[in-house]
Amino acid sequence: MRTKAAPVARPYDVEEVRAQFPILKELVHGRPLVYFDNAATSQKPRRVIKAESAYYATINANVHRGVHTLSTKATEAQEAARETVRKHIHAEHAREVVFTSGTTAGINLAASSLGQLLLQPGDEVVISGMEHHSNIVPWQLACERHGATLKAIPITDTGEWDLKKAPFSDRTRILAIGHVSNTLGTINPVKKLIAEAKKRGITTVVDGAQALAHLAVDVQALGCDLYAFSGHKAYGPTGIGVLYGREGLLDRMPPWQGGGEMIDTVTLEKSTWARLPFKFEAGTPNIAGIIGLGEAIRWMEDYDKTAMAQHEQALLEHATQGLLAIDGLRILGTAKEKVGVASFVIDGVHHYDLGVLLDQQGIAVRTGHHCTQPLMDRFGVSGTTRASFACFNTIAEVDAMVAAVKKGVKMLR
């Protein structure tokens, strides 16, 4: 008689994970690719690539319209992905999951629609000083349109919110904040700030672009009203993202874009809107992208999130130690709670030059202002070199980067 073995949690095997990413076999300038630009976009496991191409190869059809078999299958696949997203971020209803083209589109939807719903002349919108331009500019546009003012939570020397100076007032209507800083890696205390905002009756929007790949996101536990993210930074395809919205709020928000799919009835005088989430999904959606996103989430869910996060923390610690041993190097963003992002400046070395020399050695990092110019101004730098890690990176790759930085610095000084 055979006894059933108790399930044993698999130890995190980075080589097994790497084997699923075809691009990691590529050579750059004749050297094995070391990909440390995951905060810009992560690489894709084979399963995601296959799911997208299988859609086109076997069930490509427009959704929600046709009565034919393919259309039914495509619709089912799309709605199955919506349910996957719902479960993953712990939304109450699948109709609270709106597909967008990415975080930028999600925030533009939020800013445009919430602006119309909530902002009056003299009102205020609060963001933070470390936001990505995508979570600044849409709010500037909304404020301009409605005569409101944009205010920002200042940033401390360690790259965290200075919450004592949060500029809330009785005119604050909207709080729009990043869950994780793309430039510094700081994991922000969003739950705490949202609770504070809620007490004041402020509507809350979270830019989750940098969070989904690294943290367990639970929109109900966070208590936010809206939460935007992209698929491509979390092992999914480009051109697809999600705006989660609490049903009660989405119901009151006016549509952002008009077109097919988002209407109930149309006459030449007046239209009425479709039910949620379709009211916010004008036009044919990125069906292949939605299916790819669903697959990326299921792929992530196959791993123990804690083990994955621990692996990334080990990479960050190793990189931080190695980099800090370089003369004249300073790391921006030294918060206790960080995802795997090491952003640094080196005395006498321009980030562009270093980026070029790292690329020559097969190492892909991001250099520049990372779409956070106000944050660069805060730290008095024009840009940084940023290494951002993902679950498929290794300690050996970190060592290769540190050695390559040393070589680059030697050439430039």
Added chain:
Amino acid sequence: MTIEQAQQEVVDEFALFSDWQDRYEHLIGLGKDLPLIAPAHKTEDNLVRGCQSRVWLHAKQENNLVHFTADSDAMITKGIVALLVRVYNDRPPQEILSASTAFIDRIGLREHLSPNRANGLSAMLDQMKRYALAYSPRP
């Protein structure tokens, strides 16, 4: 020496280097040797804005030739700026306008002139040609 000959000279010079490190060390050295633009010309108006590194370019006409001085805040960018100035400096406007930039490809630095806007070099080249056009003799 024509622009074409000056370009060939650059290509021959870079052919001496077999690996990337020597090539880039040479480029960085060229940047260091670049005669600096006069501080008075390092103005906002002369700034060719890249997303990451910045380039300053000043031009004037002397004896029907276009005279360029330039600078950059990044060393590799400055090295390529030095090459462009060396090749295009003190030439008749017509010759600058009709010259190709293929020599940059041939020395393995094509990526620096890609239109990804990061370093401002592609914009600098456009700006050099615009100066040449402005200084062209009127028909």
